[in-house]
Structure formats: structure tokens, C-alpha cells
Amino acid sequence: MSSPRGRGRPRGGTDSRARILAAATEEFGEHGYDRATIRAIAARAGVDPALVHHYFGAKADLFAESIGVPLRPDLDVPRILEGPREEVGERIVRYVLGRLEQPDVRRRTVTVLRAALGAGPMAQPLIGFLSRELIAKVAGATGAEDGPLRANLVASQVVGMVIARYVVRLEPLASASVDEVAALIGPTLQRYLYG
Amino acid sequence: MSSPRGRGRPRGGTDSRARILAAATEEFGEHGYDRATIRAIAARAGVDPALVHHYFGAKADLFAESIGVPLRPDLDVPRILEGPREEVGERIVRYVLGRLEQPDVRRRTVTVLRAALGAGPMAQPLIGFLSRELIAKVAGATGAEDGPLRANLVASQVVGMVIARYVVRLEPLASASVDEVAALIGPTLQRYLYG
Numbered sequence: 001m002s003s004p005r006g007r008g009r010p011r012g013g014t015d016s017r018a019r020i021l022a023a024a025t026e027e028f029g030e031h032g033y034d035r036a037t038i039r040a041i042a043a044r045a046g047v048d049p050a051l052v053h054h055y056f057g058a059k060a061d062l063f064a065e066s067i068g069v070p071l072r073p074d075l076d077v078p079r080i081l082e083g084p085r086e087e088v089g090e091r092i093v094r095y096v097l098g099r100l101e102q103p104d105v106r107r108r109t110v111t112v113l114r115a116a117l118g119a120g121p122m123a124q125p126l127i128g129f130l131s132r133e134l135i136a137k138v139a140g141a142t143g144a145e146d147g148p149l150r151a152n153l154v155a156s157q158v159v160g161m162v163i164a165r166y167v168v169r170l171e172p173l174a175s176a177s178v179d180e181v182a183a184l185i186g187p188t189l190q191r192y193l194y195g
Numbered sequence: 196m197s198s199p200r201g202r203g204r205p206r207g208g209t210d211s212r213a214r215i216l217a218a219a220t221e222e223f224g225e226h227g228y229d230r231a232t233i234r235a236i237a238a239r240a241g242v243d244p245a246l247v248h249h250y251f252g253a254k255a256d257l258f259a260e261s262i263g264v265p266l267r268p269d270l271d272v273p274r275i276l277e278g279p280r281e282e283v284g285e286r287i288v289r290y291v292l293g294r295l296e297q298p299d300v301r302r303r304t305v306t307v308l309r310a311a312l313g314a315g316p317m318a319q320p321l322i323g324f325l326s327r328e329l330i331a332k333v334a335g336a337t338g339a340e341d342g343p344l345r346a347n348l349v350a351s352q353v354v355g356m357v358i359a360r361y362v363v364r365l366e367p368l369a370s371a372s373v374d375e376v377a378a379l380i381g382p383t384l385q386r387y388l389y390g
Contacts, residue, residue: 117312117362127363135365152359152368153379160355164347167312168322170330173347184348188383 017055019045024056024066029121033063033128063129067115069108074133081141088141089190093182096158100166101178110167113159130155142193153192161185212250214240219251219261228258228323258324262310264303269328276336283336284385288377291353295361296373305362308354325350337388348387356380 023045027036038059042049056062060074080091100106116126135155139147161181164170173181218240222231233254237244251257255269275286295301311321330350334342356376359365368376 114312117309117358127365131365149367149371149379152365155365156355156359156368156380157352157383158355159358160351160353163312163354163358164351170322170326170347170350172344173351176344184344184387185351188352188386191383192379 016045016047016051020047020052020055020062021066024062028063028066028125033059033125034132036125038062060129060133063125067112067126069105069112074137077134077137081138085194086190087186088193089188090182090186092154092158092189093161093186094178096162097165097178097181100162106166109162113162113167138193144194150192154189157185157188157192211240211242211246215242215247215250215257216261219257223258223261223320228254228320229327231320233257255324255328258320262307262321264300264307269332272329272332276333280389281385282381283388284383285377285381287349287353287384288356288380289373291357292360292373292376295357301361304357308357308362333388339389345387349384352380352383352387 020041024036024041027041027044030036031040036059038052039049041062042052045052052062056065060072064072076095080095081088083091100109112126116123135148135151138154139151141147142150144150165174165181176184215236219231219236222236222239225231226235231254233247234244236257237247240247247257251260255267259267271290275290276283278286295304307321311318330343330346333349334346336342337345339345360369360376371379
């Protein structure tokens with residue numbers, strides 16, 4: 001799998017890369033995800049916009065790097081939404097749990113989730129990122145006029161599941177198997193999407 | 196409605212009351228909700244346990260006062276669980292939204308929710324309080340062997356709904372009417388409880 005960062009590194013690359021990441025964090029924090037631009041981030045870092053694309057690819061990649069979490073709903077969600085429609089609810093639960101059962105992903109996701117729910121500078125950009133890259137795609141997939149509301153409901157149950165199982169660690173939900181949780185929560189997402 | 200605080204106030208009452216509240220916050224923070232006792236709180240405040248009961252009633256009252264939020268699931272939930280079983284899901288949603296549509300309740304609840312999801316000293320006591328006073332009661336009401344898991348699922352959707360609508364303010368969910376939200380999320384809770 002070829003990544004934008006795999007294409008070789010110019011002299012002084014580590015410095016530029018770190019400067020771009022710092023500039024991106026500032027830019028996302030000040031202007032939110034939607035209004036931040038690669039051009040403004042490049043200007044802030046004192047580099048050419050082409051170098052930002054070279055290191056990080058698209059804005060979604062740069063955002064994921066800047067929060068240090070491998071969240072790429074823009075890549076993963078279309079794959080989940082393909083395949084048999086009657087199993088989409090369960091596939092979403094299995095995807096989320098599949099990622100979060102990995103300890104390092106879980107640790108970083110919980111940190112980001114806490115930041116998103118707090119009042120820190122990255123809260124609004126994170127919500128913007130998820131709205132644009134995740135919720136809008138789910139809304140489109142429903143093919144329904146009230147797709148955005150349906151996607152909000154899916155998000156509400158997914159966030160609640162993650163908090164109950166991984167942040168608050170409610171028992172017995174925290175110790176239930178992925179299969180059990182998928183069988184219990186999958187139908188809820190199914191109804192929100194297509195019910 | 197008679198409250199424990201309505202029974203008259205001894206001389207120096209304001210001082211004792213404040214000392215008891217400070218002692219309660221420390222005790223809950225150090226030992227959690229379940230293991231904190233009125234006796235230990237009284238000792239810490241240098242007062243007689245009877246005075247703690249006089250001012251605050253039961254441990255649940257004292258906890259609600261110490262976090263500054265009028266959360267009394269131990270009183271409200273039994274009322275919600277009475278009445279027609281087929282409407283319990285909707286009644287829960289209407290109860291939660293009914294409280295949170297009040298700006299001062301919303302503001303304080305969001306603060307407490309952020310504290311509960313953070314790593315502060317009141318996070319674990321709050322989770323203990325809700326597990327003991329709310330989730331255990333809901334679990335009992337299902338009359339099912341897997342009642343605790345069902346109650347966890349209800350909690351996951353309720354917390355997710357509160358976060359999506361009031362903390363993150365996802366649109367269009369944040370602007371939807373209480374009736375709409377009750378019609379959408381009520382059946383989910385219904386299925387988790389009795390499905």
C-alpha cells in the first residue's frame with residue numbers, strides 16, 4: 001500500500017513535516033475543519049502547499065495525523081456501506097469494535113473523544129471532521145430525505161456504545177463479546193439507517 | 196413537598212452544611228460512591244452523622260448536592276418504569292429531554308458529563324452513583340436474567356443522545372423536537388428493555 005509519505009523525503013524533511021503538523025493543529029484549532037485550508041496551513045508553516053500534499057495527502061489525512069489517531073472514516077465508511085444492506089448495522093458495530101479492541105487504537109481514541117467532549121481547541125474541528133467525512137457519507141448512503149437525521153442517530157448510538165464500553169467501562173457491556181454487542185446494537189443502527 | 200433542609204436550621208448551620216458538602220466531595224472522590232459512608236463524611240466534617248441526615252437525607256441526596264446537579268434517578272426512575280410497559284422507551288427519552296431542555300439543568304449536566312468522561316476525581320463516583328441508583332433499577336425493571344446488560348444498552352443510547360444533542364450539538368438532531376426524538380429513540384430503548 002503506497003502512502004504519500006513513502007515517496008521519499010527531501011533534505012530537512014523532518015523539520016518541515018513537524019512544522020506542517022504544528023501549523024495544521026493551529027489552523028484547525030482556529031478555523032475548524034471545514035474552513036481550514038491546505039494553502040493556509042502551508043503559509044503558516046512557511047512551505048509550499050505541494051509539500052503539504054507530498055507529506056500528508058488530502059486534508060482528511062493531515063487532520064488524522066494532527067490528532068494522532070488512525071481515524072479514516074472517509075476511506076473505511078464507503079467499504080462498510082457496500083455489501084448486503086440488511087447487514088450494514090452489524091457491520092458498523094463490528095468495524096468500530098474491531099478498531100477499538102486494539103489497545104493502542106483504544107487509548108488514542110479515548111483521548112481524542114475526551115478532547116472532543118471537552119472545551120479544548122480541537123473539540124470543534126474534530127466534530128467538523130466527523131460531520132463532514134463520516135456523518136454526511138452515512139446520510140447519503142441511506143438514500144432518504146431525512147438522511148442527515150438518521151446519520152445523527154447512528155452517531156449518537158455509536159458514541160454512546162464507545163463511551164459505555166471503553167471509557168466508563170460499564171459491566172457487563174464492557175466484557176461482552178464483539179458478537180454479542182453486534183447482535184444487540186446492530187439492529188438499532190439498521191433501523192436508524194433504513195427503518 | 197417537604198425537604199430534609201426544610202426542617203429548620205441549627206445555629207451555625209450554614210457553616211456545618213458547607214463543611215459537610217466539602218467532606219462529602221472528598222469522601223466520594225477518594226472512596227467512590229458505593230464505599231463512601233455518611234458516617235465517614237460526618238467524621239471528616241467534624242459533625243454528628245445525624246446532622247448529615249438532617250441536612251441532606253440519604254446518600255443519594257448528598258451526592259446530588261455535592262455535584263450540584265438535580266439528578267435524582269433513584270426517585271424519578273421508579274415513576275417512569277410504572278405505567279404502560281409498551282411506552283417505557285418513549286417515557287425515558289421524554290424524561291431525559293424534559294430535564295435537559297431546561298437551560299440551567301442542561302448547563303450543569305453537561306459540566307458533570309464532561310467530568311464523568313474525564314479523568315478527574317469525581318468521574319468514578321459519578322459512574323458508581325449512576326450504576327447503583329439508575330442502571331441497577333432499570334435492570335430490575337426488565338425482569339430479565341440479562342437485565343444488567345439491557346440496562347447498559349439503555350444507558351449507552353441515552354448518553355449518546357445527550358452528547359449528540361446537547362454537547363456536540365449535531366444538526367439536525369439538536370434542533371429536532373422532543374416529540375420527534377422520542378419517536379425515533381424511544382423504540383430503541385423499548386427493544387433494549389423488553390425486546
